[in-house]
Amino acid sequence: MNKIFAIGKVVLLEMYRRKDFYVLFIVTALITAVMGSVTFFKDEQIVRYLKAICLFLIWASSLFIAIGATARQIPAERESRTIFPLMAKPVSRAQVLLGKFLGCWLACGAALVIFYAFFGCVAAAREHQWPLANYFQAWSLHWAMLGIVVAMTLFGSLVLTAVSSNITITFIATIAILLVGRHLHQVALTMSEPSAIMITSLYYVIPHLELFDMRDLIVHDWPLIPWGIWFIALVYAAAYSALLLLLSWLVFRRKVLQ
Amino acid sequence: MSVILKTEKLRVEFASREFRQKAKVALSSLDLTVNAGEIFGFLGPNGAGKTTTINVLLGFVTPKSGAAYLFGIDVRQPIARQRIGYLPEMTYYYKFLTAEELLRFYAKIFGLAGAEADKRIDRLFKLVDLEQARRRLLKTYSKGMQQRVGLAQALINDPDLLILDEPTSGLDPLGRMKVREIIQRVKNEGKTVFFSSHELGEVETVCDRVVIINEGALKAEGRVSDLVQKYQTHSLEQVFLKVIGYETTSSAGAPVTTGASKA
Numbered sequence: 001m002n003k004i005f006a007i008g009k010v011v012l013l014e015m016y017r018r019k020d021f022y023v024l025f026i027v028t029a030l031i032t033a034v035m036g037s038v039t040f041f042k043d044e045q046i047v048r049y050l051k052a053i054c055l056f057l058i059w060a061s062s063l064f065i066a067i068g069a070t071a072r073q074i075p076a077e078r079e080s081r082t083i084f085p086l087m088a089k090p091v092s093r094a095q096v097l098l099g100k101f102l103g104c105w106l107a108c109g110a111a112l113v114i115f116y117a118f119f120g121c122v123a124a125a126r127e128h129q130w131p132l133a134n135y136f137q138a139w140s141l142h143w144a145m146l147g148i149v150v151a152m153t154l155f156g157s158l159v160l161t162a163v164s165s166n167i168t169i170t171f172i173a174t175i176a177i178l179l180v181g182r183h184l185h186q187v188a189l190t191m192s193e194p195s196a197i198m199i200t201s202l203y204y205v206i207p208h209l210e211l212f213d214m215r216d217l218i219v220h221d222w223p224l225i226p227w228g229i230w231f232i233a234l235v236y237a238a239a240y241s242a243l244l245l246l247l248s249w250l251v252f253r254r255k256v257l258q
Numbered sequence: 259m260s261v262i263l264k265t266e267k268l269r270v271e272f273a274s275r276e277f278r279q280k281a282k283v284a285l286s287s288l289d290l291t292v293n294a295g296e297i298f299g300f301l302g303p304n305g306a307g308k309t310t311t312i313n314v315l316l317g318f319v320t321p322k323s324g325a326a327y328l329f330g331i332d333v334r335q336p337i338a339r340q341r342i343g344y345l346p347e348m349t350y351y352y353k354f355l356t357a358e359e360l361l362r363f364y365a366k367i368f369g370l371a372g373a374e375a376d377k378r379i380d381r382l383f384k385l386v387d388l389e390q391a392r393r394r395l396l397k398t399y400s401k402g403m404q405q406r407v408g409l410a411q412a413l414i415n416d417p418d419l420l421i422l423d424e425p426t427s428g429l430d431p432l433g434r435m436k437v438r439e440i441i442q443r444v445k446n447e448g449k450t451v452f453f454s455s456h457e458l459g460e461v462e463t464v465c466d467r468v469v470i471i472n473e474g475a476l477k478a479e480g481r482v483s484d485l486v487q488k489y490q491t492h493s494l495e496q497v498f499l500k501v502i503g504y505e506t507t508s509s510a511g512a513p514v515t516t517g518a519s520k521a
Contacts, residue, residue: 006363014352095336
């Protein structure tokens with residue numbers, strides 16, 4: 001476990017010392033702050049729309065961080081050849097993969113804490129309330145969902161040669177799942193065979209990332225989801241992340257490094 | 259004398275990216291044996307298969323057939339690398355880390371932590387003369403300094419076998435001298451060094467035994483003095499040229515074993 005944590009720590013240090021993520025955070029924070037300080041048409045209800053926009057920005061930024069940071073990990077190690085001194089140590093390829101996953105996922109979690117805390121402060125300044133449990137559920141499920149995205153990107157980085165193609169394909173796949181994932185089985189009903197069976201199969205195979213979207217919970221101040229459901233969603237995310245990591249390992253374990 | 263490193267009929271092929279092209283044979287039936295405590299020179303022209311052999315030994319490449327062992331353990335198992343140190347041809351380290359952070363990271367990979375790791379890191383920075391620069395980011399280091407950090411990371415686990423892939427390539431005379439000094443010091447401590455290099459003068463000075471490979475196959479093996487005598491030449495460089503077939507000789511192309519035999 002120590003080896004996995006050591007590799008994860010190096011990933012975190014790299015992200016901490018890179019400047020591009022700070023730019024992303026500053027832009028998101030600025031937009032959130034501006035939106036939070038404006039009252040359109042003296043309508044207090046407008047705050048819901050502002051919250052929805054700010055949460056959308058947080059989701060978009062978190063996806064950029066998760067996919068952008070993870071897609072670079074293995075290809076950058078191979079390109080800069082830092083993977084050679086590392087793999088010459090008594091570390092297995094599975095440990096390298098898990099370390100990379102852990103580092104990226106923890107970085108996403110830390111970024112989300114900052115984003116949600118900042119959003120909470122701006123929202124509290126307008127509404128004078130702190131729905132902490134709601135924020136916790138939204139943050140934890142969002143983070144769990146990013147675990148699947150990170151594992152998916154890691155898998156892509158081993159299958160696809162170019163970092164840019166991995167970023168593009170993973171981003172499109174993630175957005176597609178978020179937008180149309182839940183409707184796939186309904187679409188299948190309108191189709192003839194064999195397309196219908198293919199689309200239905202796809203519906204059951206893809207990770208349903210939209211299940212983790214708790215933005216409405218915060219925007220409309222809805223009550224908490226039952227903790228049992230919350231826990232099942234976390235297990236669901238863990239299972240998909242593990243499956244994608246297993247697939248990544250199957251690809252990586254026999255890959256020639258030179 | 260115990261065998262530290264052994265390869266048996268090692269064959270490596272790389273699939274061609276071209277349609278219907280045959281796979282390229284990088285190594286064909288390579289047998290190597292390195293004994294404890296010796297400095298072993300691994301020579302060959304560019305493309306001979308030196309780096310591929312090292313890559314197999316480090317588990318980067320899986321051989322098509324044959325086997326390789328470090329300390330009697332199959333190289334495909336990560337634990338086989340517990341007692342080795344590796345210095346690549348070029349310095350490839352995380353530029354966003356300081357030298358101290360890099361050594362601490364590798365120490366953790368070897369399961370070293372706390373006071374023991376601190377003590378070893380201090381000793382290594384002293385050995386490679388980088389005590390003053392240990393907290394600087396690696397991206398600010400010169401090539402010579404990076405190579406010395408490379409040596410420090412290769413020694414972090416106090417290895418019994420040091421694998422050096424052209425360690426003095428691109429270094430100034432002072433840097434080369436420093437690397438040679440460290441190799442000698444490692445040898446004096448009874449460690450084994452597996453040393454790949456194009457600097458034949460250096461190999462002649464440092465190595466106990468050498469192997470010359472060409473086109474993926476072993477061509478000559480033995481003590482430098484024995485090889486010079488065998489090929490009736492005056493230096494290792496001339497032996498090397500004869501063995502790889504640069505000069506027309508009757509013996510070139512045929513594997514020749516002289517002096518210290520395989521264990």
